[in-house]
Amino acid sequence: MTIANLPAIRACRPAWNKCHLVGQKRPLLPKHVWAIRVRLELAGNIRDLAIFNTVIDSKLRGCDLVKLEVADVYAAGQVKERASIIQSKTQKPVRFELSEGTRKSLEDWFRNPLMIGSEYLWPGRFHERLHISTRQYARLVRDWVTSIGLEPSSYGTHSMRRTKVAEIYRKTGNLRAVQLLLGHTKMDSTVRYLGAEIEDALAIAEGIEV
Incomplete structure (x- = not known):
């Protein structure tokens, strides 16, 4: 009697995105x-104020934000007005501005004893960790949005990256500027990233006759 090789029965796991x-x-x-x-x-x-201000201005991905070095934003005894880094994902440079308020919060942070001799802008609390992790950063974002009564599941680290460019696009409609600020290599990536903002632009266009 031949015994058929039946596939193993595996326990059903709940979907990763359930709830x-x-x-x-x-x-x-x-x-x-x-x-x-x-x-x-x-x-x-x-x-946290320095981190929050920096990510809003820089529009960086979390993986790049946590690895920022002091030298990236500080030179000649002062915080730079503009900075540039090489993105981890694309290996392409991206430039960003640091507003007056952000520069002030960074100056305050540099006076903290934790920053003495630190190479990284956001040093880790343990010797084996040179800087905060992306998971720690995600927890900070969750704390920030929760503190003002927002639903944390609706926001994440990419909310921080999108915040300033969404406002720039809303006010100017300049997709090319947004592409440069985000460090995207392709325009269609920027279009997808803006999402609902594109629908807003079309609605405006539909209401204007020439």
């Missing part, structure tokens, strides 16, 4: 940005 919202995370609105800043300032949380 989770997936897809593009929302950018913060200007009122959200200011609400988080005020809470961090009132709490005297100098490091």
Whole structure:
């Protein structure tokens, strides 16, 4: 009697995204940005305020933000007004601006004892970890949005990256500028990244006759 080789029966695992919202995370609105800043300032949380301001201005991916070095943003005894790094994902350079408020928060952070002799802008708390991890950064984002009453599942680290460019596009409609600021190599990547903002542009265009 021949015994057929039947496939092994495996226990069904729940889908990884069960009970989770997936897809593009929302950018913060200007009122959200200011609400988080005020809470961090009132709490005297100098490091988190510096991280928050830096990511809003730099528009960097989390993997690049956590690896920022002091030399990337600081030279000749002061914080740079503009900086440039090589992106981990594309190995292409991207430039970004540091506003006056961001530069001030970074200067305050540099005076913290944890920054003495540190190569990295956001040093880790343990000797084997030179800088904070992307997981730690994601937890910070969750804390920030929760602190102002937002639903944390609707926001993530890419919300921080998208926040300023979404506002720039909303006000100017300049896709090329957004592409450069995000460090995208292809325009269609920028179009997909903006998501709903493209629909907004089409709605505006439909309301204008020439």
